[in-house]
Amino acid sequence: MIDSAHHIEPAQEHLAPGPSISYRFGSYILDASRRVLFHELTAKPLSEKLFKILLLLLQADGRVVSKDTFFDEVWPDQSPSDANLAQHLLMLRQILGERARDHSYVVTVPGIGYRLATTVERKIGLSMKQLCERCDAALEADGRAYICSYECTFCESCAMELSRRCRNCGGTLVRRPPRRTAAAAAEQAG
Numbered sequence: 001m002i003d004s005a006h007h008i009e010p011a012q013e014h015l016a017p018g019p020s021i022s023y024r025f026g027s028y029i030l031d032a033s034r035r036v037l038f039h040e041l042t043a044k045p046l047s048e049k050l051f052k053i054l055l056l057l058l059q060a061d062g063r064v065v066s067k068d069t070f071f072d073e074v075w076p077d078q079s080p081s082d083a084n085l086a087q088h089l090l091m092l093r094q095i096l097g098e099r100a101r102d103h104s105y106v107v108t109v110p111g112i113g114y115r116l117a118t119t120v121e122r123k124i125g126l127s128m129k130q131l132c133e134r135c136d137a138a139l140e141a142d143g144r145a146y147i148c149s150y151e152c153t154f155c156e157s158c159a160m161e162l163s164r165r166c167r168n169c170g171g172t173l174v175r176r177p178p179r180r181t182a183a184a185a186a187e188q189a190g
Contacts, residue, residue, distance in 0.1 A: 022150050023058040024121040026105060028096065029150050029169055030054060037095070038150070041170040049074050050092050057106065057116045066113040089114060128176075129153040134167070146173040 023030045029038040035051055037044040046054065052074045056065050070085050089106060096105045107117045128141050132155035139145045139155060146159035148171035154162065164173040 022123045023055075024123070024150070025058065025116065025118045026096075027168070029152075030058060031150070032058075038169040039097075040168070044095055046095070049088055050095070053088055053092055057114065058120050058122070060115060061120050061122075062116055064109050064113045064115045070113070123151060132158050134158040134162070142178040145176040147176045148173055 021032045037046055071080055093106050105118055107115050130139055133152055134154055135158055137155040144156045146154045148166035148169055150169050152166045152168045159173045166173055
């Protein structure tokens with residue numbers, strides 16, 4: 001939730017059993033339900049605090065997360081310092097491959113907090129992507145496409161060239177179930 005100053009308030013989304021929730025940003029996938037960060041076929045371990053910090057940034061979807069929100073959500077019932085938060089954000093930046101002065105993912109908003117500088121795609125359930133992630137070929141909703149369990153989506157040609165292994169998470173690429181188009185449904189009904 002955003003308050004009037006455009007800061008994120010404490011996260012209301014809790015990770016209860018239910019549908020798998022994942023976040024894609026840059027070349028990373030965070031499986032929030034399983035608490036795993038994937039990057040180029042590698043699962044990267046995150047401590048509990050780093051996981052919570054990253055999740056808050058992802059849930060903010062580019063908006064600023066205030067220091068107070070981090071303190072309340074990551075260190076409840078404790079009295080952390082700005083140095084604690086800065087050290088954890090440095091570790092997160094290192095995990096994300098950022099170098100000094102390279103803030104392609106985590107941006108400091110002086111005196112206020114931090115935000116992500118990349119687009120975040122939040123997923124619950126199956127979405128039907130319209131382009132192959134490798135070659136940008138158009139994919140019809142009722143056509144042949146291949147997906148992994150995180151919905152990385154590839155055309156048939158790219159899936160075969162990749163030996164049906166996702167280049168992002170290493171998962172098996174399987175045929176995406178076709179979605180009936182409105183025209184096909186009307187044709188069948190008529």
